[in-house]
Amino acid sequence: MDLVLPDFGLLFWTGLVFCSLLFLLAKFAWKPILSAVNERGNSIAEALELAEKTREEMKTLKAENDQILKVAKAERDEILKDAKQTSNAMIESAKEKSKEEAQKIVDAARDSIRSEKAAAMAELKTHVAAISLEIAEKVVRTELSSDEKQKALASNLASDINMN
Amino acid sequence: MKKALTYFIIALVFSVTSFAVMANDHKEESQEEKEFDVSEMIMHHVKDAHEWHLWGPEHGGTSIYLPVILKTDEGIETFSSSHLYHGELVHIGENHYYKGTGPAEGFAMFHEKIYELDEHGMLHFEDGHVHGNVKPMDFSITKNVTSLFIGSFLVFILMFSCARFYKKNGAVAPRGIAKFLEPLILFVQDDIAKANINEKKYKKFVPFLLTVFFFIWINNLLGLIPIFPGSANLTGNISVTFFLACLTLIIILVNGNKNYWGHIFAPPGVPKALLPIMIPIEIVGIFTKPFALMIRLFANITAGHIIILALISIIFINKNVAWGALSVPMALFISVLELLVAALQAYLFAMLSALFIGAAVEEAHH
Numbered sequence: 001m002d003l004v005l006p007d008f009g010l011l012f013w014t015g016l017v018f019c020s021l022l023f024l025l026a027k028f029a030w031k032p033i034l035s036a037v038n039e040r041g042n043s044i045a046e047a048l049e050l051a052e053k054t055r056e057e058m059k060t061l062k063a064e065n066d067q068i069l070k071v072a073k074a075e076r077d078e079i080l081k082d083a084k085q086t087s088n089a090m091i092e093s094a095k096e097k098s099k100e101e102a103q104k105i106v107d108a109a110r111d112s113i114r115s116e117k118a119a120a121m122a123e124l125k126t127h128v129a130a131i132s133l134e135i136a137e138k139v140v141r142t143e144l145s146s147d148e149k150q151k152a153l154a155s156n157l158a159s160d161i162n163m164n
Numbered sequence: 165m166k167k168a169l170t171y172f173i174i175a176l177v178f179s180v181t182s183f184a185v186m187a188n189d190h191k192e193e194s195q196e197e198k199e200f201d202v203s204e205m206i207m208h209h210v211k212d213a214h215e216w217h218l219w220g221p222e223h224g225g226t227s228i229y230l231p232v233i234l235k236t237d238e239g240i241e242t243f244s245s246s247h248l249y250h251g252e253l254v255h256i257g258e259n260h261y262y263k264g265t266g267p268a269e270g271f272a273m274f275h276e277k278i279y280e281l282d283e284h285g286m287l288h289f290e291d292g293h294v295h296g297n298v299k300p301m302d303f304s305i306t307k308n309v310t311s312l313f314i315g316s317f318l319v320f321i322l323m324f325s326c327a328r329f330y331k332k333n334g335a336v337a338p339r340g341i342a343k344f345l346e347p348l349i350l351f352v353q354d355d356i357a358k359a360n361i362n363e364k365k366y367k368k369f370v371p372f373l374l375t376v377f378f379f380i381w382i383n384n385l386l387g388l389i390p391i392f393p394g395s396a397n398l399t400g401n402i403s404v405t406f407f408l409a410c411l412t413l414i415i416i417l418v419n420g421n422k423n424y425w426g427h428i429f430a431p432p433g434v435p436k437a438l439l440p441i442m443i444p445i446e447i448v449g450i451f452t453k454p455f456a457l458m459i460r461l462f463a464n465i466t467a468g469h470i471i472i473l474a475l476i477s478i479i480f481i482n483k484n485v486a487w488g489a490l491s492v493p494m495a496l497f498i499s500v501l502e503l504l505v506a507a508l509q510a511y512l513f514a515m516l517s518a519l520f521i522g523a524a525v526e527e528a529h530h
Contacts, residue, residue: 002277003211003402003466009233009302010212010403013309018379018407021316026371029323033342033349034370036330043335 200480206473210397210466213276213307214245218392223253228392230310234271234278235301243267245304248278259289271300278302308404311396315383323378352377356514360522369521372415376408377514384465384506388499399509400465402458409458412517413451420524453520457513464509468502 144150208222216228229246247268254263254272261274263281272279272287279287279297288296305313322345329342338346352374357366383404386394398404426432428446431439475498478491 002275003207004462006403006406007212007302007401008403009304010306010308010312010401011407012303013305013312014404014407017312017316018375018411021320021379022372022375024320025323025375029320029327030349030371030374032327032330033323033346034353036335037346037350040335040337 200477200483202474202477202481205477205480206470209395209473210400210469211276212397212401214273214278214304215249216307216310216392216396223249230307231305232268232278233303233305235303236280236298237300241267241271241300248273254287256287256289259292261287272297276306278304307396308398308401311383311386311393311398312404314393315386315398316379318386319375319378319382322382348378349374352514356511356518360515360518362522362525362527365525366522368419369415369518372411373514373518376411376517377510380408380461380513381507381510384510385503387465387469388502388506397466397469400462400467400469402462405458405462408461408513409454412457412520413454415517416450416454416520416524419521421527423526423528424524426528453516457516461509461513464505468498468505471498472502 140153142149144153214230214232216230218226218228220226227249229244229249232241232243232245232248234241243264243266247266248262248264248271251265251268251272252263254261259274261272263285264271264273270281272281274287274294277294277299279294279299281287282297287294322341326342326345326349329338329340333339353370356377357370357373360366361369380399383399387397387399389395428450429443431442431446434442472495475491475495479485479487
């Protein structure tokens with residue numbers, strides 16, 4: 001029967017020991033342990049949150065980068081296109097210009113050729129005239145070596161003049 | 165696996181032989197004294213004592229004699245219990261008691277209870293109980309009190325060294341003893357306290373629940389060790405479980421809020437006519453919860469001790485060592501089961517305490 005009846009002495013010692021154990025542990029064990037563990041838990045949670053945030057940031061950053069890259073690519077394409085156009089235009093205009101130049105040169109050459117030709121013609125004419133004069137003189141001298149010939153010539157000339 | 169099996173067989177052989185030696189000791193003794201009384205032996209081991217019996221026969225074996233502290237009308241008397249155990253063994257009819265000598269003069273011990281002798285130097289019996297003798301208040305450092313000191317010291321040292329680790333290293337990943345204890349501490353905090361008590365209020369009760377859990381667990385385990393500093397049936401003693409259950413009750417009563425008391429004295433949704441029945445039931449309900457806590461721990465741990473002792477007793481009842489081949493493996497099996505029960509009962513006590521506290525501090529949500 002006394003197995004199931006509380007004994008006052010043991011009850012007293014249990015109370016004393018358990019209450020002091022509770023007090024001592026609360027002060028020297030549970031408080032430091034739980035604060036350390038919970039602090040660590042918080043820091044881990046914070047770290048995880050930070051990692052999540054960073055990942056999110058990385059995501060947006062990547063999207064931004066992609067956007068920038070896209071814009072840059074578009075810009076590059078634009079620039080390339082412009083450059084091509086410009087170069088084409090330049091080539092075109094250069095071609096045009098060179099053509100014009102060439103034309104000019106050709107024209108100038110033609111002009112100079114013409115003038116040269118004219119000059120040459122003139123000179124040639126002068127020469128021809130001189131030569132023909134000489135010839136004519138020689139002819140005239142031979143023609144006029146006798147009277148008969150002089151007369152024939154005179155009549156010949158006269159007929160020529162008339163025909164002209 | 166093979167290694168484990170070898171260890172198991174070695175342990176088995178050892179335990180069989182050691183119990184066999186014990187059986188032989190007892191056999192010689194019983195031949196010259198009396199028949200082996202199983203229930204007396206078991207009750208003797210399960211109950212508290214003023215000595216810590218180590219080995220040898222019950223009378224004249226090796227024991228640690230613990231201090232006796234008595235509060236009598238004249239004041240406080242202290243002496244070693246050896247003056248009682250080594251005193252005169254007096255037989256009166258079926259009953260026998262120890263008459264103290266030396267400093268224990270004037271006291272007698274009957275079934276581990278100490279009484280003052282009357283003017284004739286006698287104890288008087290009626291139906292096997294002491295009748296008419298003054299029983300002084302017994303504050304002795306008994307076997308259970310010693311075990312209580314050892315167990316509590318162990319819990320404190322364990323937790324203090326764990327706390328020192330965090331003090332020294334700050335909030336880092338645990339190593340050593342902290343690595344072992346931290347999951348348990350967190351388990352009590354998160355799965356026992358936080359899970360059952362209101363989120364905002366649970367912190368206040370965590371130290372109590374942690375202390376209760378580790379106190380019960382470590383003392384349960386100490387009780388499973390068959391020799392000093394173990395073997396005392398501390399957590400299977402009704403005084404201890406009574407005190408622990410009382411603490412839970414006090415915490416519930418002190419922290420019970422308006423909602424809790426409202427459910428007891430004015431249960432919502434109950435017709436007025438039923439209140440005279442409901443209120444007494446609810447009031448009884450306040451006390452049955454800690455009462456169940458008290459009985460559960462007491463009965464489980466005491467039952468474990470009784471089963472192991474009864475299984476070992478098979479050898480002594482049959483007076484044949486060969487029975488050890490049956491009783492020792494069975495006792496070993498129960499011992500392993502008791503390891504589980506030791507943790508389970510500590511968990512249950514803390515868990516149910518948390519549940520009851522949680523119900524007492526819960527806010528109304530209608």
